[in-house]
Amino acid sequence: MTQRRKWTAIPGLLLLAVGAVALSAYSGASSSQNNSPVQPIAFPHPLHAAGNLNMNCLYCHNTANKSPDPGLPAVSTCMGCHLIVRADKPEIQKLAKYYAMGAGTPVPWVRIHKVPDYVRFPHMRHVNAGVTCQSCHGPVQQMTQVYQYSSLNMGWCVNCHVNGYDPREGLKATGVVDTSTTVTPDAERKRARYDCASCHY
């Protein structure tokens, strides 16, 4: 390589590399993993889904086991308790302001988990197959501010569909302490279809 060529090629390649990094950072492929936006109301999952209350996820996200859409609690569901409970706290007052006795505006929660438009993700198929919520969403019961735990990339999806979902891993993710050292037998891992049209249509 001549000197001259070198001086055009190297910066060129560098530029390409920088471009590739920028592109991959920008594109969906890199995912918005760990994204943790500030929500209009600082809803503390740990207070609700762990500790004394230890509420089931399905209490609020009540269609996750019967619809592709997991569902968000209606503001009235929150107010069912908070009309009385902790009604003096500033965050609850914010909530009450949104509710305004059923005539207000819904809370504009900032969405965190989203797959692209060309992907169909039916929650109920996963929930009913025994996949725990935490397997994908991470330890939400410990998150003071929810963040995106998994990458939601296709490789991440297919990994489970092909290699199978380990129910014990899923339980571990929910905080169940598993001290056994045996490996889950292959037959007990749950596999799923992985041809493109299962999700892309």
Add this chain to the structure above:
Amino acid sequence: MIDSPEGAKPGVRRREFLKVLGVGAAASASACDAFQDNAGKLIPYLVSPDQTVPGVSTYFASVCRECSAACGIIAETRDGRVIKLEGNPEHPLNHGALCARGQSAVQGLYNPDRFRTPMIKTAGAWKAATWDEAIALLSAKIVEQKSKAGAAVFLNQHEGGSFPSFLDSWLSSMGMRPHVSVDFEADHAAIEANKRSYGVAWPELAFGQAKLIVSFGADFLDGWGSSVQHQLDFADARAKGAAAPRFVYIGARRSLTGLNADQWISCTPGSELAIVNFLQGRGTAQAAATASGATAESLTALAREIATAKPSLLVAGGRGENGLDVALGVAALNRSAGNVGVTIRSADAVLGFEGISKQGDLSAAVERMRGGNVGIAFVRGPNPAYSMASSAKFAEAFAKVAFKVSFSLYPDETTEMCDLILPDLHSLEQWGDSEPVKGTLGLQQPAMDPVYKGSRSAADVLMAVAKKDAAAASRFPQPDYRSWLIARVPGNTATRSTMFAKGLGSGNITRREMPAPSATQSATAAAATGDYFLVTYPSPTLGDGRGANKPWLQELPDPVTKVLWSSWVELHPETAAKLHVERGDVLEVTTSAGTVRAPALPYLGIRPDTVAIALGQGHSSPSQPTYHDGKDTSVQWGYGRYSRSVGINANALLSGATNSGGGSIATGKCSVTKTAEKVQVPTTEGSARQHGRGIAQAMHVSEIGRPPAEEVGHGKIPGAASHEFLPGLRSPVAADAQGELGAPSAKNQGTQLGMYDPNHPLGMAKRRWAMTVDLARCTGCSACVTACYAENNIPTVGAPWQNGVVYAEKRPGFNITRGREMNWLRLERYYEGADDGAFTENFEARFIPMMCQHCGNAPCEPVCPVFATYHAPDGLNVQVYNRCVGTRYCSNNCPYKVRYFNWFGYGEPDRIQYAFPEPLNWQLNPDVTVRGKGVMEKCTMCVQRIREAENRAALEKREVAADEFTTACAAACPSRAIVFGDAADESWTIQAHIGSERAYHVFEELNTYTAVVYLKKINHTTKAAAAGEAR
């Protein structure tokens, strides 16, 4: 499954909920805020409505108001928005089927040109107003008029049910005349003859019982009467094979109905009467033949056939000058043949056609307006300024009315002339009822909250006006029209709640008392002159023109000519040769009433002495239309953006005279001259001939049950209909999909590990999704095409502004002329016979729906460089949009040409080509990807419905049941020609069809192992016609 909307309470922000979800989808991910707000917002309900599960559809049964028949519909709603209409399976008229126009009601609901608020015209300029202002103004104007009793006109689009009585009662409380119930599509002469002969406006026509069907210009498959009902029955009759009735069509032009006939007897327009007279035994065959231009032999044969084939069914359309006489004569023939009560049943009459005012009543109202004594006029629905013959000079008369009120949802020619616009709710947003047949009530209930809060039900507005008047208020004690209506529904709360769920109940509706008909205006038509007969007919897709603002209907090719986004003049190739005219040469057609210019379209199915023009296009346009700019919501007059600058209005050619049946005369005489101009007529058709390819196959009825002739040189062709539809199908590609071959590079190829694992624990390869299409049933109506557009978010591409920026040609249908249409399912029409283009009555038309054949051995799959199209283990040929890079190799290699490429960003809101301007995008099926620019797409066999059924079955811990679901095209099909199912499972209905002796694959010789099986059409031609004896 069907829910009453009573659970939905006001105040629920269902719409906002989804709107913001949608915005989330479109939210741009700019680099800096990528970690904050790249996925949009999630908006919960404020108070969750009962019975609603986000992401799962809710269904509301209601009534279709797109024509007078009033079929039953089921509106599928998702998160508070209607996304699809299908027929109500329990409805006595349509039994679950729905025509293209009915399905397009959602594009009326979500029409981007709908009025957002009431509007008042002051000093010639329109100004948005509040409802309080508008109602106050209306009340004041009514009070002003009250002193002049009777000086009001109310033109209402005809509908059955209780509303007409309500309206009359309101009008009388205001001291006004009863309303005029207008239906420009109604065949008044046929209705009048039915009333006189059978006692009802529209008896049930039992095609299935007849051994012979004869139609005198009655287009019962495309718009004449209760088309869907007729079609269901006709298809059932024709599917009987050897026992099926023969069908003879008599008329100057073969319409869609005419093309479905086994024999066409061509006669000059208006001469049907001579034939009817001959059939009644008055006059000789020769005399009738001379008068009509038909042959004496065919008429004699017809007379003989009517005498022997009993029972038969004779129907007559009456749009000609002597329409009533023809229809009465045909009724007499039916009576003497013993058909009344057998194939013509008054007991099961279609009641939607009762109570249509005659054209004469409308003309009388127009004359009163012209007289200058009418102080106030109301228009709710019809558009007489467009739909009346221009020589009737409606606009001139209407302009003399001091105060004019329109309840129209959309801008149209009549509304433009009004002084006050009170936008009504769409039929999918408001309450109503119908009585489809005697004793059955159809309930029209809102399937969603109004799209625009600024529109209000006309009935509620009228009640609000009545409440301001002490005398009238006592007549309407109920708070709103809904309460008024429900109070009338017979039965108790329990029967009513069943009625809400099913959309159907039992009971009768007291119909309004019809005012005495006005004396029919004498037909003072100027003496018809010209060299050619002129036939105008309501378009099978656009009707009298009310469909022209719906892009699905504009983009739906005319079932006969396959022309779209255009008007055309049909003339026979012989005539064209005589005039030295080619397809696309602009012709000037002149009658004593007026002149229009439209491109010529040579058509085999029209007499050489006749030209024909469809009604429905040619709405007025603003002189400087600003095409599509999503943000601009100012009213542009005309009839909405999709009808602008498309075609011509053939009403300009009509005399405006009415026949003795009370209908306007649609035929006449004209002269035709060629102009120097030539245009390209947009069409989706490649060739009208099969060129021996055997795409649409047919067999003569005598061949049924006979073993097929031995094919020379062929053994058993693999892929023939008898071929086993094993799961995944046994073909090289499919076998690979089954994992039997494996990747060529794999060491253990042939043993395992192809694309799929044959020992997969979930048994992926159990099914083979397939489809059969019975061509003996298919009438070519094209309802399946619109169903496919609705289900699969297919963009329409023909609007003038949807062309590329490079070729900035603002011509409607330009993209179609470039072959850019996206019809996943197209309806092909092929001619057989009349090869030399000389006039003959003996040519046949074959209709065949053509969609992706889901080949087992698909030519598209191996040529894709990025594996974007592949074979799924359940037999589907799949297109993966996110893999596709747009090489279009697959389309080049597809022998069926069923793959469509997104040349422009039809799904991208920021582009000029955007096909779903707000709020049309509310209709988009959330289960189907909206495709982006540069990707290939095609029929998926409604894979989203397959997945939905699988998901539902999994939820209920069972297998998918046989015939549990079907594709959108099969669900809509009014002739039940399409059957979808699992060809690998014995219990599905499709099994019986695949084994039919009529079954064949298109291009079987290519060894594509298709999953779509066609059943040959059955012809019932007589021997003479089969031998090809031309006149």
